[in-house]
Amino acid sequence: MESLPNDLIGEILAYSPSLFTLFSTIIVSKSIYCAFRCYPGSIIYRVYLNIFGPGFPLLLKALRFSPLDLDSEDWDLLLAQALGTDVIHDLPMTRLEKVWIKHMCRELPQIEGFFSFKYIDRTSVSSQLSSQESHRFRHTLHRIMLYNGQFPIVHYPIEVFKRVSSEEEHDGESSEARDSLKVWEKEYLQLEQLKRRKFLSKFSTDELLEIHSVSTFLKDFVLATLRWQWEDRDYENMASLALALGPSTIMSCFYYQSDSMLKREVKDIYWMANYHPLVKNYLCGPLLQVLDERQIMPPPTNHYTFWHSISLRAYREDGYCYHCGEELGYSTWTRTSWDPLRLIPVNRRPMFGYSEFLEMFKGGVRDNDFETRWLRQFMQPGRNYLTRMVGDIYESGLKNSAFANWTQDDHLCKNCFASFLREHLHIWLTHYKASIGELKDDCPYVLSSKI
Template identity: 25%
Template sequence: MSMSTHHGLPLDDDIVDRIMTFCSTFGTLKSTILVSKAFYRVFQTRPKSITRAVAYNIFGPALPQALRVVRYPYHDYTSPSDDPVAMAEACPEDHTHSFITVEEQEKLQENSKVVAALEDVYSVINKDRTSKTSVLTSDESWRFRRAMYRIMLYCNQFPGSGFIQYDDESIENIRKQRTAVLSEYSTNELLQLHSAVKFLRRIFFNLSGIGVFYFLCHSALVADAVPRDSILIDALLSAGPSGALRGWEARTYGVLEDDIDFEPFENDEENPLFVGYLSLPLENIWTARDITPPKEDEPVSKWILDQVNGANDTCSQCSHPGGLSLYTEANWQRFPVFLTNLLKGHLKRNPTIAQPFFAATSHLVNADALGPFIGDLFPLTAHTAPAFDGWERTGSYCFACLTKFLEEHLWVWWLEERIKSGWTPPENCWYGWNCRTQTHKQSHADTKNHLCAPIKGDPV
């Protein structure tokens, strides 16, 4: 057996091979190959097996699904007249040891970042609300990622940006193509895909006006009552996992304008290709296989997760049962960003206060910024009512309690921020934040400080 030399130490070629197969990314593998001529030589003799091993380190058992996404010949199947069966069977999921090109590696790495980030979101919403990063088991992660890559493929095959007005016959054939593509998977795998689709629908649901309304009325991110007939949600689904992640991070589906043509929705027009984008082919398959379809009220975690952590937990303050919908430091970014509406009393209707406050907090629409901001409010408890003594940033809070906390702290934070920026408060208004005059008399709003507790007026 041949030997290599590295820094004067003899290394068996199999050991060098083994070292390279432990690389966690393609970039690490590339750097390792450049360590010495010996590593380079061994790689040149075993490129397929080493590259495949590193790919498995990145994607695990979902590698065949990830490879199909980057290898599928999308350009060959774009016409409504294409044979549905041929479209479904093109480029099967690769379970062999085929060579992975550099171009494929780059695309795989890009897609893996999307799926990994979505798994973190899925985990904190559906598995364990106390961890920002995924705590899914290896089996749960495999089910989730396999489903996500299959959804990614489907959305690449039927992109929303390519939807134009077809005749009835073409529309029917496209629907057959969609059904044929999904029919390639087993029933159990389709149930997992259904759960993953439901998760994406929840993300898009809460980026839409429907979701905002639900926030205000029901105070929960992962509401079960997602309207199935919402064509907008179906259209957003066509943006796929990457679109869902971008929308989640920006907290708006406006970032998907390049992916989806929103003009028909603005003109109250319907595109039949958006209707039942993923649900219709699944329904066709349930019927063809004589299977009872999944129930609408089933949790998103069903078919993917084996166990949920903290499902029966209660609010740290009011003991209201909330489970995974409770807010913790790991998921504060889920809180609906209407901070100006949470200003105490009538402050929200005082433009002298509300407008600069909105400008100062507008950046919190970013999911990564809101959580740290809420955490920094807890030290302000010393300035507020004694009722908040004992409230800890490590607690779990229902929507009502967290809203109450923010209402009692935001105005104090804003007062301190304005003073830090050089503002000298004028004389306090006797009615403080509960003053009605500040909302309709500009001179009073400008000459009196209302960022203070009332000492006169109606009891609050």
């Protein structure tokens, strides 16, 4: 490879499937590194194309997007350029853009994976969308991000809405001034809604239906994550607020299992979401108005055909825990998802990790230093220990009689799966240690765990 010309080496490097592969390759020899230095921006851009697919130009435009002047004579041209997927690697990416793209490398596949997990295949945490469906889904995410950039919720005159929405009289403020303020607010809202409809009207009907489906999915996802924190709030408006801040913020809410990101990014608007006029129906409201003008009625959101704008294979069956009947949402514990689902970080750490497991063991195992050290070694990162443990329980006939009719392929909620583990982990430990000849007959902690 070292004898090849630089442009040919650069062409080969551009086919790297990931940045890790690219950077691992260029440190192999000085000549390869020099070839990379001849075309660094172009090579990295094409590697990102390999990672994100043909939608990467739109993703980068969403990052660099500045709100358009909707009254400009060049409005149609500017929007067409913003929505186009033409190559734009003439400008080098900044350090901040590279950091943001790195986050999106992790977040976009996970968002797509959650959609696939709920509506396509509950036995796989990774996306089962076809390449065409995946491109359609991610392209729609990018369009939503452009909409967020055009209509940033944090730029609206909050103080005006605070005063107008208040029922209290303001000292020193005449009724004429308040009436004038209300007229201004009404005109501002009407103009803002008109701008939103004008922006969305540039999309085709199929694209609008795709945006409607994916935005509804994002709101449903954030509600499934944070509903328990919003018992005294308007669920629909809070979900719209999260949607207005974009997919990345929604994923942060999931990672931290908290709406602290919403509070930090929008501050006062967070506490006004129940009545803020520009939060309610942030995207779906004007979108449905545009569809209505075209005499198009989308399928109801509670019917599986609603998701056919993304994939004709979408369904809403088997959405409840086999044993308690709880709606599974985005967490279905079954044979093929035990370890992949465990590795998705919640509260910045994987589920069913070492500390959580120790609390589940009966028989005082967590107080035994020897056994806890052994378990820490057994549960090292990279090992599919959950699959091994639960598989042994089922296949070795270790189940309690209360779980006689449970199978490995049952779709369980997290609570039922945790209950199953709690009742069987101590039994599994005794059985496994005996099978490898390490069961100490004089150990009071393990002996108390015997069947």
